[in-house]
Amino acid sequence: MAIFQVNTATTLMDTIETVPIRTVTDIVIARQRGRDRALSMRFSETEATLIATIISELARNIVLYAQHGEILIGSLDNPPRRGISIVSRDEGPGIADVQRALLGGYSTSGGLGLGLCGVRRMVDEFQLETAPGKGTTVAVKKWAR
Amino acid sequence: MDVPILKQRDYLIASIQAVLTDRDLLNLRDKLVQQVGNFRSKGVILDVTGLDVMDSFSVRTLRDMAHMIRLRGADTVIVGIQPEVAFAMVQLGLSLEGVPTALDLEEGLAYLGRIPKRPVPKHRP
Numbered sequence: 162m163a164i165f166q167v168n169t170a171t172t173l174m175d176t177i178e179t180v181p182i183r184t185v186t187d188i189v190i191a192r193q194r195g196r197d198r199a200l201s202m203r204f205s206e207t208e209a210t211l212i213a214t215i216i217s218e219l220a221r222n223i224v225l226y227a228q229h230g231e232i233l234i235g236s237l238d239n240p241p242r243r244g245i246s247i248v249s250r251d252e253g254p255g256i257a258d259v260q261r262a263l264l265g266g267y268s269t270s271g272g273l274g275l276g277l278c279g280v281r282r283m284v285d286e287f288q289l290e291t292a293p294g295k296g297t298t299v300a301v302k303k304w305a306r
Numbered sequence: 307m308d309v310p311i312l313k314q315r316d317y318l319i320a321s322i323q324a325v326l327t328d329r330d331l332l333n334l335r336d337k338l339v340q341q342v343g344n345f346r347s348k349g350v351i352l353d354v355t356g357l358d359v360m361d362s363f364s365v366r367t368l369r370d371m372a373h374m375i376r377l378r379g380a381d382t383v384i385v386g387i388q389p390e391v392a393f394a395m396v397q398l399g400l401s402l403e404g405v406p407t408a409l410d411l412e413e414g415l416a417y418l419g420r421i422p423k424r425p426v427p428k429h430r431p
């Protein structure tokens with residue numbers, strides 16, 4: 162099952178940075194890369210923290226549910242607007258009940274179940290593709306204010 | 307990253323100076339819950355100034371930690387949440403629920419100092 166929203170900009174291929182995610186240390190590395198990218202693109206400190214928080218949630222879901230995967234950080238091609246794209250992908254078990262996972266308060270790991278729905282609230286575009294046994298890809302975009 | 311825990315009178319003070327992994331945060335939680343007993347502390351101040359993000363995992367861990375410390379007979383106050391971290395927490399829909407917070411270490415100490423001593427429960431004959 163997939164949830165799509167309109168795409169308004171494409172990611173510049175040569176700006177994509179891939180961070181492999183396998184351990185809790187990788188979660189920290191990925192969110193620091195995201196923060197650095199945001200700051201280098203003149204996002205505010207607050208926006209950079211939002212980007213780091215989004216990556217932290219997505220990367221932790223990889224470690225928790227899929228064991229390994231990757232986070233891709235890219236810049237969006239739509240001058241003069243500045244935007245960041247973040248893709249989280251894994252080949253783990255996938256999400257069986259997407260609606261429920263996005264609603265919030267639902268967790269299969271004893272968590273708060275606020276990661277995915279929180280990330281969705283924090284971004285401008287949100288796209289989720291997953292199916293049982295097929296892995297999970299979350300792609301989000303955020304524009305500088 | 308090991309977080310140093312300082313003992314000051316009846317209180318324990320833990321200051322997170324650098325970025326922590328999930329595992330570091332769980333270790334800190336366990337250490338504080340343990341040391342409250344070792345030092346018979348009445349209060350714990352957790353300074354999170356150095357945390358780069360507070361996401362669903364860290365918020366849940368801090369909530370659990372404060373609850374566990376409460377069960378051990380001490381109070382916890384969290385200080386040093388940076389403005390952009392507070393902003394991200396609200397956007398994510400996260401709250402520390404009943405866990406008290408204060409601006410900084412000084413305010414945290416003042417807060418703990420204002421908590422009246424808990425009465426010793428009386429046994430009925």
Ligand SMILES: Nc1ncnc2c1ncn2[C@@H]1O[C@H](COP(=O)(O)OP(=O)(O)OP(=O)(O)O)[C@@H](O)[C@H]1O
Nearest residue numbers: 222226255262268269272273274275276277297362
């Ligand atoms: N990459 C993934 N692969 C498989 N299942 C996932 C993945 N990401 C999320 N899920 C499923 O969706 C549910 C909701 O995810 P979400 O991140 O919102 O909450 P959580 O991880 O359970 O708790 P929290 O993030 O608040 O600590 C998870 O409990 C899990 O079942």
Ligand SMILES: [Mg+2]
Nearest residue numbers: 218222276277
């Ligand atoms: Mg999660």
